[in-house]
Amino acid sequence: MSSEPNGQELARAGRVSRLGALEYAPAPESAAIVSLADAYGLYIDGHFTDPERHESFSTLNPATAAPLTRVARASAADVDAAVEAARRAAPAWAALPGAERAKYLFRISRIIQERQRELAVLETLDNGKPIRETRDIDVPLAAGHFFYYAGWADKLAFAGFGSDPRPRGVVGQIIPWNFPLLMAAWKLAPALATGNTCVLKPAETTPLSALALADILEQAELPPGVVNIVTGDGATGADLVGHPGIDKVAFTGSTEVGRQIQRRLAARGLPLTLELGGKGANIVFDDAPLDEAIEGIIDGIFFNQGHVCCAGSRLLVHEGIADEVLRRLRRRVDQLRVGDPLDKNTDVGAINSAAQLARIEELVAAGEAEGATRYTSACPLPAAGYWFAPTVFTDVAPAHRIAREEIFGPVLSVMTFRTPEEAVAKANDTTYGLACGVWSEKGSRTLWVAQRLRAGVVWANAYNRFDPASPFGGVRESGFGREGGRHGLEAYLGV
Amino acid sequence: MSERLDVRKTYKLVIGGAFVRSESGRAYAVAGADGAFLANAARASRKDVRDAVRAAQAAQPAWAAHSALLRGQVLYRLAEMAEARAVELGDQVARAEGVDAGAARASVARGIDRLVWYAGWADKVGQVLGGANDVAGPFFNFSIPVPVGVVGVVAPADSSFEGLVDALVAPLVTGNAVVVLASEHRPVPAVLLGEMSATADLEAGLVNVLTGRLDELGPVLAAHEAVDGLDLTGATDPAALAALAAHSLTRVLHAGPPATPEGGLRRLRAFVDTTTVWHTVGA
Numbered sequence: 118m119s120s121e122p123n124g125q126e127l128a129r130a131g132r133v134s135r136l137g138a139l140e141y142a143p144a145p146e147s148a149a150i151v152s153l154a155d156a157y158g159l160y161i162d163g164h165f166t167d168p169e170r171h172e173s174f175s176t177l178n179p180a181t182a183a184p185l186t187r188v189a190r191a192s193a194a195d196v197d198a199a200v201e202a203a204r205r206a207a208p209a210w211a212a213l214p215g216a217e218r219a220k221y222l223f224r225i226s227r228i229i230q231e232r233q234r235e236l237a238v239l240e241t242l243d244n245g246k247p248i249r250e251t252r253d254i255d256v257p258l259a260a261g262h263f264f265y266y267a268g269w270a271d272k273l274a275f276a277g278f279g280s281d282p283r284p285r286g287v288v289g290q291i292i293p294w295n296f297p298l299l300m301a302a303w304k305l306a307p308a309l310a311t312g313n314t315c316v317l318k319p320a321e322t323t324p325l326s327a328l329a330l331a332d333i334l335e336q337a338e339l340p341p342g343v344v345n346i347v348t349g350d351g352a353t354g355a356d357l358v359g360h361p362g363i364d365k366v367a368f369t370g371s372t373e374v375g376r377q378i379q380r381r382l383a384a385r386g387l388p389l390t391l392e393l394g395g396k397g398a399n400i401v402f403d404d405a406p407l408d409e410a411i412e413g414i415i416d417g418i419f420f421n422q423g424h425v426c427c428a429g430s431r432l433l434v435h436e437g438i439a440d441e442v443l444r445r446l447r448r449r450v451d452q453l454r455v456g457d458p459l460d461k462n463t464d465v466g467a468i469n470s471a472a473q474l475a476r477i478e479e480l481v482a483a484g485e486a487e488g489a490t491r492y493t494s495a496c497p498l499p500a501a502g503y504w505f506a507p508t509v510f511t512d513v514a515p516a517h518r519i520a521r522e523e524i525f526g527p528v529l530s531v532m533t534f535r536t537p538e539e540a541v542a543k544a545n546d547t548t549y550g551l552a553c554g555v556w557s558e559k560g561s562r563t564l565w566v567a568q569r570l571r572a573g574v575v576w577a578n579a580y581n582r583f584d585p586a587s588p589f590g591g592v593r594e595s596g597f598g599r600e601g602g603r604h605g606l607e608a609y610l611g612v
Numbered sequence: 613m614s615e616r617l618d619v620r621k622t623y624k625l626v627i628g629g630a631f632v633r634s635e636s637g638r639a640y641a642v643a644g645a646d647g648a649f650l651a652n653a654a655r656a657s658r659k660d661v662r663d664a665v666r667a668a669q670a671a672q673p674a675w676a677a678h679s680a681l682l683r684g685q686v687l688y689r690l691a692e693m694a695e696a697r698a699v700e701l702g703d704q705v706a707r708a709e710g711v712d713a714g715a716a717r718a719s720v721a722r723g724i725d726r727l728v729w730y731a732g733w734a735d736k737v738g739q740v741l742g743g744a745n746d747v748a749g750p751f752f753n754f755s756i757p758v759p760v761g762v763v764g765v766v767a768p769a770d771s772s773f774e775g776l777v778d779a780l781v782a783p784l785v786t787g788n789a790v791v792v793l794a795s796e797h798r799p800v801p802a803v804l805l806g807e808m809s810a811t812a813d814l815e816a817g818l819v820n821v822l823t824g825r826l827d828e829l830g831p832v833l834a835a836h837e838a839v840d841g842l843d844l845t846g847a848t849d850p851a852a853l854a855a856l857a858a859h860s861l862t863r864v865l866h867a868g869p870p871a872t873p874e875g876g877l878r879r880l881r882a883f884v885d886t887t888t889v890w891h892t893v894g895a
Binding site: 261277372376379383384385548572575576577578584588591592594595596599603604 | 740741743745746747748749751753755758760840850851852854855857858859860861863864866867874881885886887888889890891892
């Protein structure tokens with residue numbers, strides 16, 4: 118039974134205001150910088166082409182549920198054409214001196230920077246994430262990844278993968294909807310730097326920034342066929358994964374689909390990297406810097422509406438400070454501004470799709486049914502579009518679904534611990550292993566915990582930080598292979 | 613004057629540091645390359661595989677928590693044990709593989725040298741595969757290789773000692789525990805190496821050696837959820853085993869790289885993950 122006063126009920130009863138949040142006038146970014154065509158084709162062999170079967174689908178603005186434009190649905194024949202284009206382009210691209218490949222990547226990075234405002238608005242329209250995040254994180258990091266890997270292209274012999282590392286050939290890359298442009302950059306930049314050619318499939322609900330990237334590749338005069346972009350749904354992705362002309366597959370998405378891909382490729386022994394789900398724990402010790410920790414917890418779970426594979430979706434807090442942390446956390450949750458993603462003051466944007474919203478609602482209902490106590494922000498939600506107010510569950514047992522399953526939404530599950538050993542055991546009590554946070558002012562304890570966490574990334578007194586130079590990826594059922602840094606080259610080299 | 617009747621050894625399984633017959637009570641006759649009877653070996657069951665995985669799972673964290681220097685010294689000790697029994701190993705390799713005594717001795721010597729080579733990697737792997745990352749922000753950011761956990765090894769069918777050393781020792785060096793399915797028809801050197809590991813300060817459960825039928829044991833090992841890495845060098849049906857391993861996202865080495873320095877480094881890389889730590893910098 119829920120004994121906590123629900124924030125929304127309190128707000129309706131007029132007993133609380135926004136708990137001291139300053140009111141802001143709306144400060145919307147103009148969408149006029151983006152001009153969308155009525156329909157988009159597939160980017161194959163250096164130009165946009167109509168799909169073989171002339172099939173298309175709508176992509177929506179999740180903040181309004183209104184269609185933005187139509188994009189092509191690639192058939193098996195279209196995927197085949199894309200792979201063939203990549204195969205034709207592969208020898209010359211691989212033979213190009215690394216310094217020349219580098220210059221293409223530097224160009225791409227620069228053009229992304231020059232078009233950053235347009236890209237940020239486009240991404241926010243198609244994805245629903247706040248403009249503050251696309252402007253400050255997604256787009257600059259995408260440019261940063263191309264710039265970082267550009268510098269590797271002529272230094273591969275010094276990367277520790279042998280004196281003459283070779284590209285794999287043609288790589289098939291499938292990316293998710295939560296960071297569409299950034300994931301495209303994570304996939305394409307290292308693959309191109311190492312001399313591979315690519316067929317990229319963006320997510321069904323967020324294809325537009327990848328198509329804008331195709332335009333940027335043209336602007337950079339990248340040779341035709343070096344990058345091909347095929348839009349579609351899961352069937353298109355399956356056609357790409359199963360194509361015999363592919364030499365390597367890189368996938369970011371759900372653990373379930375990753376499992377299927379690994380099974381499917383098992384017979385061929387094809388090189389594969391998988392970046393899958395997570396159930397990250399943010400561990401807060403009683404000597405943590407609390408102001409920073411509260412911000413880190415908020416950022417860990419509400420950044421990008423919680424649509425983050427490494428989200429800090431479990432909070433493990435030392436029981437001696439649990440009351441204080443929860444009090445401050447609820448106050449901070451109530452201050453989060455949920456709404457128009459194009460408003461520069463917005464903290465939490467729209468849920469990306471109706472399907473994802475249904476998934477979040479289903480798991481939240483399960484949390485309540487299993488006996489956890491729900492606290493949901495009293496913030497008003499827009500009438501149209503897909504929205505879910507920031508939510509914190511307490512009284513969560515380790516066996517609850519909300520403690521075990523990836524929710525991929527703005528929902529935090531809070532548990533407590535007494536000793537560092539217990540914190541580590543609870544953090545590791547998951548089949549995933551993508552990321553964790555540790556909050557403490559005691560460096561020796563932080564490193565002791567970091568050594569014992571089964572996770573690919575550990576943030577100490579921080580959360581959700583990303584950098585082109587820093588390897589990212591999971592252990593256990595969060596997948597294998599790394600993206601970013603020197604480690605990110607390995608996936609694309611025949612080593 | 614009658615010829616002395618030889619005392620024949622039954623080669624037992626190595627599970628959790630104990631030398632046991634299969635819980636199934638089964639054994640099979642191992643023939644030499646010439647077809648003549650060589651020895652009896654235990655024929656492990658599915659349950660033996662599960663017991664071995666559980667033993668490996670229990671032993672692995674403490675092994676990984678040791679200093680890299682200590683892991684290197686323990687593996688060097690294993691090389692000392694192998695050197696002391698090199699004549700016996702050479703004899704068994706010769707009979708199993710049907711090569712002459714000189715070739716067998718040379719092969720064993722290469723295997724022992726390879727073991728020493730790996731032992732020396734223990735406290736260098738972190739420097740070579742990890743390092744500091746220059747991120748834009750007030751962080752000290754570093755990456756370290758971490759063991760995947762339990763590695764299942766389908767030992768090479770043909771290279772009963774020399775090839776086995778590569779497959780067995782590479783995952784051990786970086787802090788993994790190992791369950792080896794020995795070459796089905798040439799299992800004796802693998803069991804000997806298992807015996808040596810018990811006297812080389814390798815804690816119980818770190819090296820488990822199973823003998824028996826690969827078609828029976830391989831799928832159980834590959835599909836086991838607690839097996840985090842799988843070396844299919846000696847598998848007769850690697851595609852089927854790799855498909856089973858996909859269920860729990862197991863890291864799979866489809867074919868053994870060559871026994872060169874670069875090949876060895878590839879083996880070391882195959883069964884480590886990378887953990888990257890961001891630590892804030894501030895006064």
